[in-house]
Amino acid sequence: MNSYYKVEEWSIVEEQFDPSKQEASESIFSLGNGRMGQRANFEEDYSGDSLQGNYVAGVYYPDKTRVGWWKNGYPEFFAKVLNAPNWIGIGVEVNGIELDLYKLKVIAFRRELNMKHGVLERTFTVEIGKKQQLEVTAQRFLSIADDEIGAIRYSVKPLNFEAEVAFTPYLDGHIRNQDSNYDEFFWDLIDTRAEQGGASLVCETRKSAFRVAFSMKYDLFLGGRLVETEASVIGESGYAGNRVVCRMQVGEEAILYKYAAVVSSLNYEKDALLQAGKQSLERAYQTKYDALLSDHKQSWEEHWSHSDIVIGGDAKAQQAIRFNIFHLNQTYSGKDERLNIGPKGFTGEKYGGSTYWDTEAYLVPFYLSSAPSEVARNLLIYRYKHLDKAIENAQLLGFTGGAALFPMVTMDGRECHNEWEITFEEIHRNGAIAYAIFNYIRYTGDKEYLSEYGLEVLIAISRFWRQRVNWSDVKGKYVMLGVTGPNEYENNVNNNWYTNLLARWTLKYTLEALKYVEEEHPLRYVEIAGKTGFDTATETGRWKDIINNMYFPSCNEKGIFLQQDGYMDKEQYFASDIDPVQRPINQHWSWDRILRSPFIKQADVLQGIYFFEDDYDLETIRRNFDFYEPRTVHESSLSPCIHSILASKIGKKEMAYDMYLRTSRLDLDDYNKEVAEGLHITSMGGTWMSVVYGFGGMRVKNDRLHLDPSLPANWKSLSFKIIFRDNYLKIYINETAVVIENEHGPALTIMLRGEEQHLDENSTLTCHIQHPPS
């Protein structure tokens, strides 16, 4: 853990330049707009360690899987998020010297990510020659108002010398993935053009044949006046730009505005792509920087207006929660149901940028409350559209009859990970996908979703569970063998409690869904039954038998649910017994040692309790929490949030707060020493949950919003905004009161600490809290 960045409520600020932190900062200061994103690389050349990273949503490369020994059923490819051509590049040469912060003496440096407005700004002063100081301010944004556009304002001022400055705004397609096998190149360079004032580049991904067009134009102002100098046009294959030179007086400022458009074949015909990009570019170029920026800022303000969280009295926590919300909103806009959220978003290559169960378990809640319901709905429809592929995936493993196993990792519906422990065994993801349907409907009340999309998915998943369990004569129960739970520090275990729980629940919920659709949408029911070949008579009987006779491991002596068969045979000791220099254990211990240890990577039994908390009394939750928490090493970013929420629930306020800091400042304080690889985007949804579900105690039950707040001791207040069905609500909590403002929407009834509270249209309700005498 470090505290390298300055704590400000709305900004992340870096006040010195440290090349050893450059890759970390490139992650932290990343920008995105849902359609594309990029690491905070410098515009000018930089020869120090850096991970150049530009990404276009939905554009990936199916790289060959690398395995030691092929096993039947392995996916053919491992999808990789593609590092795309660099469009931010502006080469700067001052009196013949390349501007390169790694080589020059840096006098002053400040980098700020303004989260309120989604703007990255960097100001620095360098020594070009002996005592020749140059001041540079670079500002850029990726417009969320017009998501094909990015713009840069790059200002240069020689403070105490006359300078000849050459600017080379360019596009560069010679980009390799850091994680490519044998340094392979994943792009074909289709078309490179350059002309006076602009350039374009069309590339196509190998194998997957996504085509992307990049185009750019620029204006150069000197002393406030547009420079009309002739530029040298540079156009080699895959690299195109202009070089313009200007002579500058002492103290004079040159500003280069660079506009770029990025469009892909996901949204345009390939043949029309270049033209489409140029049109978008022209639109931006005509609008000009300040107006583009203003639109962009306004869009951000709109986002914040219904997703901001304000924490009183704890600046670190305040900064952290905004950092998380900011990146979530940057990564996914919910406009396009073909897109999803990779573990690193647009901030790095790791984990292939594909979709995991993180989306359903950790992100759907955030988007449900922070955006119109279409956004979360689109995340669900994403899976619905992959249903056929999920059925094929199950068939590859030997399942039949329309059983679906959704992939552990995917880009297009096909499984694209390459470890049998993960792809074949970590099947609980199927349950999370079913749960997200339930969760979406519980929150939005949009039951029609079942009829339109949900039921088909539920039937297919239930068919999978039915085949995946088997009857054990010895136990007189149905068992589920050979699985991996959320705790990936176990493999091929029997009867993972969490997986068994989700399987049984899915079967139950599918029966309910069938009943609902049959009764409310009988025609659609017949249609679905026809399409899926579903037959109540032959299928549901066995489902019910499984529901009634599923095996759940437990330790009666300790009164807890058992993570899996045999867990108590392990040597029992605690995470606190591990020598701190050996943490995280996944960087210090052999896989063998980790597997045999009792240590839990992330919430597993507790994840199940979190999902279905109403099924357990507080004492049961407390006993399980007290057993599992000390054994959990939280070496997944998805772990502390769940522990934080449960700790809030059972009144362990201090632990809830520790866990909150751990999840919310995971990247800012680099807990796991890996932020250089990119941010943990998907766990940011968990951070949001630990505030709103944890400290805010928000739940939705029986079509009503429930609140049961409990703030950390050092927080003066907490306020968050949520969209709940037709209402836009602002909730303010401090030690003495809860204030609920119905900013927009009809009257509604809310359950506050278990009591009904009525809110009229456009009204505010203040409830004072009675503290028990201490």
Add this chain to the structure above:
Amino acid sequence: MNSYYKVEEWSIVEEQFDPSKQEASESIFSLGNGRMGQRANFEEDYSGDSLQGNYVAGVYYPDKTRVGWWKNGYPEFFAKVLNAPNWIGIGVEVNGIELDLYKLKVIAFRRELNMKHGVLERTFTVEIGKKQQLEVTAQRFLSIADDEIGAIRYSVKPLNFEAEVAFTPYLDGHIRNQDSNYDEFFWDLIDTRAEQGGASLVCETRKSAFRVAFSMKYDLFLGGRLVETEASVIGESGYAGNRVVCRMQVGEEAILYKYAAVVSSLNYEKDALLQAGKQSLERAYQTKYDALLSDHKQSWEEHWSHSDIVIGGDAKAQQAIRFNIFHLNQTYSGKDERLNIGPKGFTGEKYGGSTYWDTEAYLVPFYLSSAPSEVARNLLIYRYKHLDKAIENAQLLGFTGGAALFPMVTMDGRECHNEWEITFEEIHRNGAIAYAIFNYIRYTGDKEYLSEYGLEVLIAISRFWRQRVNWSDVKGKYVMLGVTGPNEYENNVNNNWYTNLLARWTLKYTLEALKYVEEEHPLRYVEIAGKTGFDTATETGRWKDIINNMYFPSCNEKGIFLQQDGYMDKEQYFASDIDPVQRPINQHWSWDRILRSPFIKQADVLQGIYFFEDDYDLETIRRNFDFYEPRTVHESSLSPCIHSILASKIGKKEMAYDMYLRTSRLDLDDYNKEVAEGLHITSMGGTWMSVVYGFGGMRVKNDRLHLDPSLPANWKSLSFKIIFRDNYLKIYINETAVVIENEHGPALTIMLRGEEQHLDENSTLTCHIQHPPS
């Protein structure tokens, strides 16, 4: 299963040419002499499917491991047996037409592997032009009398036309491994030379820097007279030879004798290597083909004189057992303790050619009985010399204090496989290595071995087991979690009965060994204690506790030992229930399905019962056999032999015979449709065991040889030769009598069917068998 090859007692014969069988035949007809070996590739060019394969013992390449996700503790490299330069090549051009059996019309074809003499001969007639028939006879051998030498007699006769024939004997270093990643080349070509009458080639392996020198000379006879024609000398980098042309009359015979020497830096200084090779070559060249062949045949006869098995009345079984013994003797000579036996010997690349536990479990028994004791002893010393590396290997996984984990797969003592399930979990190999020490001493009586080498290995392995088990409060026993047993259709199971058994046994045996060395070699004991830091007081107490409190899973209801915890939770059905078109399941089922099935790849519980049969009464053995046999799919070549031996023991003669055929004719009849990749060399030791231990009922207990024969119904007789300590014995068994001939060695007492029988020096004992009335 097919019956492509003709059944002859001493030969394998192929009587037609079928290009689709070429790769299979290249495996079947392979030659070797312990120092080098090769597939039965054609000398002349062949453009059909073929796996060109030449191998030099001990020469390997450490290729990069390919894994999906790196896990701590993984080995850095995967060792690959190296496909070495081709020295058999003889290009043949007849009237300008390349002799290529894939392109020309083959009129007649016969290939024979004479196992008695280790000679491969091929005779064929092809049509060169219209009705122009050419007869060729190619004979070759790899001398076991002089293991640096190979020789070829290549005869050509135009039957009905005049021909100009050009011979190009050559050496070719441009060889790639079929299994190289990305087609990499593993050899550096150091030196290529050619001159009138000969050529040489020096190559060095990349990374591992083994240097090998190949050299060749030849004589060409035409009509019985040495041809003195001028040859064209060909010498490009990595390819060197001569081209000689001769004009031939109708019916005239040209014979090319090609001599080659192969020497490596394992045995010579690199600088002297080329010279050493040339000296060896000159020695062979001066000796000439017929004399070399005669020495070679004599050596083979000597081998057979003490390792042959004769089966009366069953030609297929007879051919098969000789095929197995022949390949075992070709693969390993026991002269060099640095060498070992790879799963495919010199017949293919698969499995990397490295050493597995196969050696200790399946091969040591054969060499113990078929060769002087030094041979098996060298196999043991091979592991002793790897002890330090085995300790390092254990350290990599987190073990301490001199605990050793011998590698699952190795070339030089380091682990070089690349699956965690195998390298980290399949730890039972440690037990097999300990067992081989016990087995060697039991057979040879060479207890000194403990003091000299064995004890150090046993201490280190026992230390490993001690750390690998942990106390389970729940079970009140020591448990061993997260292992893979011999049945690799399970992974990461708890309490594999076989592994637990071997662990406990090792601890016991180490205590015995300690006592023996302490009492009989007190000085050496002190030396070993110092070297290993062994302290009886602190270490053995825990060992005894583990011995007394080890957990063994069982199913009391069925009266069987249980393969692992939870095995009975699986759906229980039988191998015979599987649709035959789905067999072998490893080629048809997903890994997920295999893992969750009850099917057993190879003997697991039964392997343990086989090792320690005297600890179990016949009824117990029978119950376990009856339970596990129907669940075993025998998809490892190491499985049927153990089942065959146990079936013999419990009187299931028919099954014992079926299993015997399956193991002995596995390659000849290509049961698993994979013989093209190479032969199953290590399982051939198991074939031998199923005859001698199974049908012969041979055991060694309390320094005495025991025999309890029981022949398959269709066998008229069985006779085998064994070396037992100072005696060379021939045992003949038929329906009515057992005849034991003490061919060489002092008088001894043998237990025949449980009764003592005395044999004088050079005497023969005949015991008539009383058959119970049927």
